[in-house]
Amino acid sequence: MEPTLQTFAKHAQPRQQPFEASQRREDSATLDIEEKATLATTIDEIKAVTLGSNAETEEQSKRIEMVELQSKLFFRPEMERVALNLDHVGRRLIFRGDLLYARHSTWLKSHVMLFDHYLILTETVTQRESTAKGGEMGVFDVSKFPIPIQLLILESTNDDPVIRSPVKGFGVVNTGRKSVANTQNPRLNQTATNDLEPQNTPEDAQSNNSASIMSSVRKSDSAPSNDADAMLLYPFRLKHLGNPHVYTLYAPSAQNRHDWCNKILEAKTRYSTSLLTENSEPFRLRVIADTAFAYDSISASQRSVVLVKGTPLDQAIREIEQIYGTSLPPPVCRAEVNCAATFNCYGKSMVVIGTDFGLYISETNDHRRWIKSISISHVTQIGILEEFSICLIIADKSLIAYHLDTIIPGFNFPASNIDSKPQKLSGVRDVSFFATGRIKERTLVFYKKRDGLNSSFKVLEPIFQTSSEKKSRNLFGRKLGRGTTDFFKGFDEFHIPTECYTINLFNEYMAISTRRGFEVLSLNKKDPVAIPDMKNPAITNIAARLANQKPLGMFRLSSFEFLLCYEETSVYVDKGGDISRTVVMEYVGKAKTAVLYGVYLVLFNSEFVEVRNAENGRLRQVITGRDVRPLDYGINTLGADAATSQSNPPGNSAQKGTLKLAMAHPEVAGRRIVLEMVLNEGHSEEVFEQNAGV
Numbered sequence: 187m188e189p190t191l192q193t194f195a196k197h198a199q200p201r202q203q204p205f206e207a208s209q210r211r212e213d214s215a216t217l218d219i220e221e222k223a224t225l226a227t228t229i230d231e232i233k234a235v236t237l238g239s240n241a242e243t244e245e246q247s248k249r250i251e252m253v254e255l256q257s258k259l260f261f262r263p264e265m266e267r268v269a270l271n272l273d274h275v276g277r278r279l280i281f282r283g284d285l286l287y288a289r290h291s292t293w294l295k296s297h298v299m300l301f302d303h304y305l306i307l308t309e310t311v312t313q314r315e316s317t318a319k320g321g322e323m324g325v326f327d328v329s330k331f332p333i334p335i336q337l338l339i340l341e342s343t344n345d346d347p348v349i350r351s352p353v354k355g356f357g358v359v360n361t362g363r364k365s366v367a368n369t370q371n372p373r374l375n376q377t378a379t380n381d382l383e384p385q386n387t388p389e390d391a392q393s394n395n396s397a398s399i400m401s402s403v404r405k406s407d408s409a410p411s412n413d414a415d416a417m418l419l420y421p422f423r424l425k426h427l428g429n430p431h432v433y434t435l436y437a438p439s440a441q442n443r444h445d446w447c448n449k450i451l452e453a454k455t456r457y458s459t460s461l462l463t464e465n466s467e468p469f470r471l472r473v474i475a476d477t478a479f480a481y482d483s484i485s486a487s488q489r490s491v492v493l494v495k496g497t498p499l500d501q502a503i504r505e506i507e508q509i510y511g512t513s514l515p516p517p518v519c520r521a522e523v524n525c526a527a528t529f530n531c532y533g534k535s536m537v538v539i540g541t542d543f544g545l546y547i548s549e550t551n552d553h554r555r556w557i558k559s560i561s562i563s564h565v566t567q568i569g570i571l572e573e574f575s576i577c578l579i580i581a582d583k584s585l586i587a588y589h590l591d592t593i594i595p596g597f598n599f600p601a602s603n604i605d606s607k608p609q610k611l612s613g614v615r616d617v618s619f620f621a622t623g624r625i626k627e628r629t630l631v632f633y634k635k636r637d638g639l640n641s642s643f644k645v646l647e648p649i650f651q652t653s654s655e656k657k658s659r660n661l662f663g664r665k666l667g668r669g670t671t672d673f674f675k676g677f678d679e680f681h682i683p684t685e686c687y688t689i690n691l692f693n694e695y696m697a698i699s700t701r702r703g704f705e706v707l708s709l710n711k712k713d714p715v716a717i718p719d720m721k722n723p724a725i726t727n728i729a730a731r732l733a734n735q736k737p738l739g740m741f742r743l744s745s746f747e748f749l750l751c752y753e754e755t756s757v758y759v760d761k762g763g764d765i766s767r768t769v770v771m772e773y774v775g776k777a778k779t780a781v782l783y784g785v786y787l788v789l790f791n792s793e794f795v796e797v798r799n800a801e802n803g804r805l806r807q808v809i810t811g812r813d814v815r816p817l818d819y820g821i822n823t824l825g826a827d828a829a830t831s832q833s834n835p836p837g838n839s840a841q842k843g844t845l846k847l848a849m850a851h852p853e854v855a856g857r858r859i860v861l862e863m864v865l866n867e868g869h870s871e872e873v874f875e876q877n878a879g880v
Contacts, residue, residue, distance in 0.1 A: 277303070312324060336808050471501070565581045586609065611674060612635065634689065643681070644676070680712045784865065
C-alpha cells in the first residue's frame with residue numbers, strides 16, 4: 187500500500203535528538219564560560235523550537251485520528267442532521283471504552299465515546315474493507331442519538347453494584363452496606379436507586395422489573411461466591427435532556443465507573459468554563475433564597491442532579507457562600523413554592539413568594555431573612571399593581587386584593603392609616619388565572635373562571651383616587667358591598683366556548699390560548715378569530731406538526747411579526763395571523779410554560795430551562811435542575827404591551843422585572859433554591875453571532 191500524507195503525519199517522530207546532543211555538549215568540561223553561555227542560549231532556543239514542533243506534531247496526529255474515527259462512525263437515517271465535525275480544530279476525544287447495558291434481561295456491549303462536545307453510544311460492527319487486499323475493520327454503529335454536552339446530565343454515580351451471571355436477569359448485590367461515598371470528588375456523592383434502563387422514569391423501571399430483580403437477588407445470594415461466570419458491575423445513570431429515556435450503563439469496576447463520571451464532569455466543566463470566558467450565555471443566576479424554603483417530609487427524598495463547576499447555578503451558590511459561609515439556618519417554610527413578585531416600597535426593593543402556606547416576604551438583598559406576612563392556603567399567582575399599591579393573589583382559586591402595606595410586616599416602614607382588610611374580587615374556588623396589562627391606555631385586570639365546559643373572563647379596572655386620597659395612599663376606602671371594592675370597578679366581561687390556558691394582552695386586542703388553539707379578539711368586537719388558519723393548504727406540513735400541541739402564548743417580536751409558542755415548537759405569524767416563515771422552531775424538550783423576555787424565548791420544563799433567540803430560534807442557554815418551576819415571568823421588555831397571564835404589568839415595574847424560578851437545591855437535600863435570571867452585562871446577540879460565525 188502506497189504511503190499517504192496521513193501516514194507520514196500520523197507517524198511523525200518527536201524532535202528530541204538535537205536537544206539531547208546539545209545537552210551532552212553543554213556538560214563537556216572543555217568549554218569556557220563564554221561558550222557555555224552561548225551554548226545554553228542555543229539549547230534554550232532549540233528546546234523551544236523542539237517543543238513547539240512536538241506539540242504541533244501531536245496536534246496533527248490527534249486531528250488525523252479524529253478524521254479516521256469520524257470515517258468509522260455510521261449514523262442511522264434519523265440522525266442525518268447530527269454533525270459531529272470531528273475534523274474541526276480543537277475537537278478532543280476525552281475518554282472511550284466498552285460499557286454494558288441491559289435490554290430485555292440480556293446484557294449488551296456498547297462502545298462509548300466522550301468528546302469535548304458530544305457523548306455517543308455505539309455498537310462495534312465488523313466490516314469488510316474495499317481495498318485490494320480485502321480484510322476487515324471495525325466500524326461503529328451509532329445506536330442512540332448523540333448527546334450534546336450541554337444536554338448531558340449525570341444522574342447517579344454510586345448506585346449499588348449488580349451481579350452479571352449466566353442466569354437471565356440480574357440483581358442488586360446484597361452487600362449489607364450502603365453505597366460508598368466517593369471521597370475523591372464530593373460532586374459524585376449522589377444516592378440513587380438501581381433501575382433497569384432505558385425507561386421513561388425511575389419509578390416505571392422499578393415497577394416494571396421488581397419481580398425480575400428480586401428473583402435475580404435470590405439466585406445471586408444462593409450462588410457460590412467463586413462462580414467464574416458471575417461478575418460485579420457498577421452502574422451509573424445518564425440523562426439526555428429532552429429525551430424521555432434515562433440510560434444506565436455498567437462499568438466493569440468501581441474505578442472505571444469513577445473514571446467515567448469524572449471525565450464526564452471534566453467535559454461539562456470545560457464546556458461551562460468556555461461559555462463563561464466568552465460570555466456566551468445571556469443569563470446569569472442570582473440567589474433569592476437558599477435556605478428558607480424546604481420540601482415536606484414526603485417530597486424531601488427527591489434526588490438532585492450532580493452540580494457542574496463553572497455553570498451559572500454553581501457560580502450563584504458560590505457567591506452566596508462568600509456572603510454567609512457554608513452553615514445553613516433551618517427553613518421557615520416546608521411547602522410548595524408556587525409564585526413570586528418584586529416591587530418597591532418606601533424606597534426598598536422587596537420580593538414576595540407565594541406558597542401553599544401563605545405569603546413570605548424579604549428585602550431583595552437579604553437572602554436569609556424571610557418573614558411570613560399572610561397565612562392563607564394555596565397561593566398560586568401573585569401580581570403587583572405598584573402604581574395603585576395593590577397586591578393581587580390567587581389563593582385557593584379565589585382572586586383577592588391586598589394593600590401593599592399589609593404584606594410588609596416587620597420592616598420598620600411607616601404605619602399606614604388605611605383600612606387594610608383584604609377584598610375578595612371573585613367567587614369561591616372558580617378562578618384559574620389572571621392577567622394585568624394596558625389596553626387603550628387603561629390598566630386592566632382580566633381573570634378567568636371556569637363556567638362548565640366554557641371559560642368566562644371578567645375585566646376590572648382600578649379606580650384612581652383624588653389627590654388628597656393619593657397623598658394618604660388610602661386606596662381601599664369605603665366598601666361598596668359584598669364581593670366588590672371601591673378600588674376596582676367592573677369594566678367588561680366575555681365568554682369563550684372552550685377551555686382556556688393563558689391570555690396575552692396587546693394595545694388593541696388580546697390573544698387567548700385555548701384547547702382549540704390561539705384565538706384573537708378585541709373588547710369592542712368579542713368575536714374570536716382562530717390563528718393561524720390550519721385549513722390553508724399552503725401550510726399543510728406546519729399544521730400537521732402543530733396538531734394536538736397545547737398552545738402556551740403569543741408574543742410580539744416587532745410591529746409586524748409575532749411568535750406563537752406551543753409545547754414543542756413555535757411558529758412565526760404576521761399581523762393578520764398568517765404564517766410568515768416556513769421554518770418551525772423546534773425545542774429540545776416539551777415546554778410547560780413559555781415567556782418572551784427581551785429578545786429571548788424562555789421555555790420552562792421540570793428538568794431544565796431552555797433559552798432561545800426568539801428571532802432566529804437558536805439555542806443560547808440551558809439551565810438544568812430537579813423540580814424546576816417558574817415563579818415570576820418578569821415582563822416583555824421588548825414590547826411592554828405583551829404582558830402574559832402570569833407577568834407583572836408594564837409601567838413602573840418595567841425596569842426591574844426579572845424571571846424567577848425554584849428548583850431542588852443541588853447540594854442540600856430537602857431544600858429548595860429560589861433564583862432569578864439576570865441578563866448578563868456585556869452580552870450581545872449581534873457580537874455572539876459574529877464570533878460564532880453565524
